[in-house]
Amino acid sequence: MTLRTHLLAASAIAVAAPAVADVNIYTTRQPELIEPVMEAFTEETGIAVNLAFIDEGIVERLRAEGDRSPADLVMTVDIANLKQIVDADVIQPVDSDVLKSNVPATLRDSEDRWFALTARARIVYASKDRVADGEITTYEDLASDKWEGRICTRSGTHNYNLALLSAVIAHHGEEAAKEWAAGVRDNLARKPQGNDRAQVRAIWAGECDISLGNTYYMGKMLEDAEQTEWANSVRIVFPEFEDGGTHLNVSGIALTKAAPNKDEAIQLMEYLVSDHAQAIYAKDNYEYPVLDGAALSDVVASWGTFTPDEMDLPEIADHRPAALRIMEEVNFDG
CATH class of the missing domain: 3.40.190.10 (Periplasmic binding protein-like II)
Known part of the structure; x- marks a missing residue:
């Protein structure tokens, strides 16, 4: 045929x-x-x-x-x-x-x-100019007040962010996850908006210093002449959970x-x-x-290596209803 x-x-x-x-x-x-x-x-x-x-x-x-x-x-x-x-x-x-x-x-x-x-890994895009190497190590650290006014992200109720919060619940329980979500909310530089690429553009424009995003968007931005400059303004950082690896x-x-x-x-x-x-x-x-x-x-290999989190994905999925409830309770999207 x-x-x-x-x-x-x-x-x-x-x-x-x-x-x-x-x-x-x-x-x-x-x-x-x-x-x-x-x-x-x-x-x-x-x-x-x-x-x-x-x-x-x-x-x-x-x-x-x-x-x-x-x-x-x-x-x-x-x-x-x-x-x-x-x-x-x-x-x-x-x-x-x-x-x-x-x-x-x-x-x-x-x-x-x-x-x-x-x-695909849910990682941090970090400004090459304003964020030092080694300054980000864990997801838990994103709720630290040292990031106040420095984080951009898409909606907290988007599936990508709900999956990450579900993983936080799987690792630390609902109460700790709620505190984490509230901490990240308090560190936002602007109201959640746009997609993952829009956050990198905001870093390039100086609106924030770090953002949450999926790895493959870096490759897609490098393909696009309009977005290459955005991509080149950041580097990929692979945070880990304190008791695990990088969220997939x-x-x-x-x-x-x-x-x-x-x-x-x-x-x-x-x-x-x-x-x-x-x-x-x-x-x-x-x-x-x-x-x-x-x-x-070659492009993906250039981002470096990381240790994938071993938390079972179906278990993470089981926490999605709780993750959505938490995002709504903390009014993450403002």
């Missing part, structure tokens, strides 16, 4: 399933981020991949479609979203030795219902309950954690491979 990677509107997939055994994916990831690795799979196997980008409402769509859904796989980012599809009971477990061998236990569901494909979140994949092309879908899942696919992800998206030993891109 010739290479046939399709980018379809969600409604187009729902109208008619392909006549051949393609693999249909509902994804919250922008298609351009995952098309290169899907094209490589098609080239290697002859199995075409149909991508349906659904920014919001994947769970509701899968529930509405039920057994008639054409979707074989669902791809999303953030442990909270992965937990949501588990809780909605729209996916099924996959018993695969390849997936279990290539994806660490801390980065997959204990009942094999989802598997991480890539990881993931992109992940799961097999839907309907999965009309189950065998081909599992074949794709296994391919996505292979050496070849993980190297493509790392190079094109500036993310960290989940496969031990897979090559990093």
